[in-house]
Each structure stands twice: as structure tokens, then as C-alpha cells.
Amino acid sequence: KNEVEQSPQNLTAQEGEFITINCSYSVGISALHWLQQHPGGGIVSLFMLSSGKKKHGRLIATINIQEKHSSLHITASHPRDSAVYICAVREGPDKLIFGTGTRLQVFP
């Protein structure tokens, strides 16, 4: 069993839809990251969370430490949001364990 599980693996949406990507983990962590990877490989860090909720533009990330679960929400989705979204947990000072990613496609 992977230490970090994401669901769904693939997600298709129409422009404007509200999107939720889930991440569950089984190890003790000091922080959780949400990353975005576009075709070609470039990775952008979206959020780093250790508790509660963070919002940046149309993106919202939440974490429940007791339940070992985090969600990434995208409001009013747009085709430019199409990417792979990766959840990663920080175990130890700087070791990240990654989920397998959620491939999101948003159609106009």
C-alpha cells in the first residue's frame, strides 16, 4: 500500500465546474504539499500546509491532521488548469513522499 494515496487518478471536467482532488496518507508528517505539473515536466508548488486551510485565487487546500487527509479544490475551473496535481507529504526535515498524481483535463 502506498504511503500517499490520491483520488481520483484521472478527472475530466467542463469549464466552470468545481473540482476536488483528495489525498490520504499513512505516515506521520510535518507538512503536506500540493504541486502542479504541466506537460513538459515543470512543477509548481501550489501550497504547503500543516493545518487548516489555505486559499490562493481559485485554489483552496485543506488538511485534517487527525484523519490524515487533505483536499485540493479548484473553483470555476478553466482549461488552463489542465495538469497533473500531485500531493506530497514531508516526512523528516526535507524528505518528500509523493502521491501518484491526479491528471485533470478541463474542456471548454
Add this chain to the structure above:
Amino acid sequence: KAGVTQTPRYLIKTRGQQVTLSCSPISGHRSVSWYQQTPGQGLQFLFEYFSETQRNKGNFPGRFSGRQFSNSRSEMNVSTLELGDSALYLCASSFDRSKNIQYFGAGTRLSVL
């Protein structure tokens, strides 16, 4: 401020050769981590350097090594290349260990023939 720079972007090698990849972190960042991404295994942690010392290492064979220089630039080396080493190698930097977001470079895509 310039981002994380990885060179080269693409590399083709043959089995048995060795390769050196370079990563220049964001100015002022002292921590550099390396990751391998393959279609089968996804993203995996290779190692982390801070203040020229390897602080943490993932589950990779000794053929994978690295170092960090006094200006925080880092190199990773893979010796005796195998076909399975074909991957995207990503470097990420952060100001300090554990408390900061990591900023990723564009990666080096290595193909081993």
C-alpha cells in the same frame, strides 16, 4: 529573481556510461533536493543537501551520488548507467530545511539507450 536552473535539459547516454547533472538554486536558498520521476514509479526522493552536506537519502543504489558546493549549487552523478535510469530528474531548492516551500527546476530528461 531567477528560478531554479537545471542543466542540461536533455541528455542521451548509453548503458555503462556515467552522467553529471547540475542544479543552480534560487539565490539565497541553501537546501537542494533531487528527485527522480519515471512513468512506473512516479516521483521519488533521491537526496537532499544543505550546507554542503548530504542530510537525507532515498532508497537508491550507490551509483547515485551528489554534492553541493559552497555557493549552494548542486550536482548529481549517476555511474554505470542502466536502462532503468531513464527518467526526468528534478531538483528543488528552498531557503531552509523543512519550513519552506520547495521551488522546482524544469528538470533534466535523461534517456539511456
